[in-house]
Amino acid sequence: MPDTLRHAWVIARKDLLVEFRSRTAILSVAVFTVLVLLVFNFGRDPTAVAAVDLAPSILWVTFTFAAMLTLNRAFQLELENQALDGLLLAPIGPRSLYLGKLLANLMFVAVVEAVGLPLFALFFNVSVLPVLPPLAGVIALATIGFVAVGTLFSAMTTRTRFAELLLPVLLLPFMIPPLIWAVLATAALLAGRPLSEAGGWLRLLGAYDIVFVTLAFFLFPATVDE
Amino acid sequence: MRLLRAGRWITVLGFVLLAGVYLRALAFTPVERSQGLAQKIFYLHVPAAIWAETAMVLVGLASVFYLFLKDPRLDRFAEASAEVGTVFAAIVLTTGPIWGKPIWGTWWSWDARLTFTLFLFLLYAGYLLLRGAVADPGARRRYAAVLGICGMCLVPFIHFSVYLFRTLHPMPIVLKPSAPSLPGSMLATWLFSLSVFTLLYVAFVMQRYALGLLREPAAGSEGLHA
Numbered sequence: 001m002p003d004t005l006r007h008a009w010v011i012a013r014k015d016l017l018v019e020f021r022s023r024t025a026i027l028s029v030a031v032f033t034v035l036v037l038l039v040f041n042f043g044r045d046p047t048a049v050a051a052v053d054l055a056p057s058i059l060w061v062t063f064t065f066a067a068m069l070t071l072n073r074a075f076q077l078e079l080e081n082q083a084l085d086g087l088l089l090a091p092i093g094p095r096s097l098y099l100g101k102l103l104a105n106l107m108f109v110a111v112v113e114a115v116g117l118p119l120f121a122l123f124f125n126v127s128v129l130p131v132l133p134p135l136a137g138v139i140a141l142a143t144i145g146f147v148a149v150g151t152l153f154s155a156m157t158t159r160t161r162f163a164e165l166l167l168p169v170l171l172l173p174f175m176i177p178p179l180i181w182a183v184l185a186t187a188a189l190l191a192g193r194p195l196s197e198a199g200g201w202l203r204l205l206g207a208y209d210i211v212f213v214t215l216a217f218f219l220f221p222a223t224v225d226e
Numbered sequence: 227m228r229l230l231r232a233g234r235w236i237t238v239l240g241f242v243l244l245a246g247v248y249l250r251a252l253a254f255t256p257v258e259r260s261q262g263l264a265q266k267i268f269y270l271h272v273p274a275a276i277w278a279e280t281a282m283v284l285v286g287l288a289s290v291f292y293l294f295l296k297d298p299r300l301d302r303f304a305e306a307s308a309e310v311g312t313v314f315a316a317i318v319l320t321t322g323p324i325w326g327k328p329i330w331g332t333w334w335s336w337d338a339r340l341t342f343t344l345f346l347f348l349l350y351a352g353y354l355l356l357r358g359a360v361a362d363p364g365a366r367r368r369y370a371a372v373l374g375i376c377g378m379c380l381v382p383f384i385h386f387s388v389y390l391f392r393t394l395h396p397m398p399i400v401l402k403p404s405a406p407s408l409p410g411s412m413l414a415t416w417l418f419s420l421s422v423f424t425l426l427y428v429a430f431v432m433q434r435y436a437l438g439l440l441r442e443p444a445a446g447s448e449g450l451h452a
Contacts, residue, residue, distance in 0.1 A: 156369045160359040170352040
């Protein structure tokens with residue numbers, strides 16, 4: 001197990017280093033996030049609906065789209081020069097590969113969310129600061145769940161026809177349940193209600209995370225072995 | 227092919243019995259007091275819903291065993307069950323609004339149960355799309371199995387949603403911890419309908435399985451190698 005984690009960290013570091021050197025993907029996704037937030041501004045009538053009623057949905061739809069874009073990248077990166085075969089031939093288990101990709105994806109999505117959240121607070125005049133720690137917890141819980149499933153699915157979809165289209169189609173049915181719970185928990189937080197009121201949703205998010213991270217960890221080898 | 231022919235005959239029998247279900251539901255079962263005739267759709271809707279969910283669980287179980295045993299018959303069964311499940315989910319999604327219009331006054335409400343049934347349908351759609359998008363049969367089977375297992379694990383989250391959300395959908399009255407709360411004659415009709423739907427599921431899967439076998443070019447020799 002320590003070896004698995006160490007190898008996973010090496011993979012994650014490799015991905016993050018590649019990204020840090022080029023910065024193309026992270027910049028594109030950050031700009032995309034800003035654009036989605038802008039589009040939402042034109043899709044609502046500020047006099048009819050209070051920002052705080054719409055805010056949780058806007059936040060989570062933006063994160064969904066941004067996460068979807070980043071998830072495709074993880075394995076697309078390895079298609080060039082058949083880098084994936086190289087990784088599989090390396091003396092590391094496929095599960096380390098999965099954990100590494102998951103870690104890199106999580107950090108990637110976390111950066112995007114860290115960019116998106118302040119902009120969201122600014123554009124929609126939502127006071128995020130007073131509830132920042134619990135809100136960050138809700139975001140982390142939801143993100144872990146769908147990034148775990150998304151990383152598993154992207155390993156399959158990148159090697160199919162129309163990969164970019166297939167990943168959202170497969171992932172959204174899995175993404176929407178945690179998304180609904182996250183929206184409800186976020187709504188409770190932003191409306192100034194205590195976190196205990198969202199306890200049920202948080203427990204569901206936790207259960208989802210445990211089930212799907214474990215499942216993806218054990219199923220991943222089946223997506224790569226030939 | 228014997229399997230195909232047997233499947234056809236059982237389908238014919240199933241449809242004849244389905245006509246019997248209609249007859250019994252309309253002529254020999256009392257009309258429910260508050261919902262009137264609209265309640266009759268319960269005899270189709272609920273058995274179809276049970277089989278739509280069960281079919282996904284069976285896809286998942288077949289997928290688990292496929293990953294261990296690598297027997298193509300299990301994969302063929304999963305494919306057949308998924309397609310039949312799609313049909314049953316479509317039945318649920320069409321009979322539901324027909325009942326909803328007179329009772330709720332709207333065809334569709336974004337009720338938890340409806341929404342999650344729609345996800346189940348989209349899950350099936352994604353599963354079938356993934357199967358269509360992978361050219362290599364070995365990879366297709368493994369990918370489909372991974373998605374099938376994830377889908378099976380999503381079903382409990384979908385199923386118990388009705389207990390967690392405030393919902394307009396009637397609570398379960400037959401499959402619940404306490405005894406069924408409906409008159410004996412209605413229960414008898416419902417059980418009759420459930421057994422007819424079970425028969426139809428078996429018949430459809432048999433036919434689809436046989437077609438899957440015919441579609442594979444070297445099905446006979448492959449079966450020996452596995």
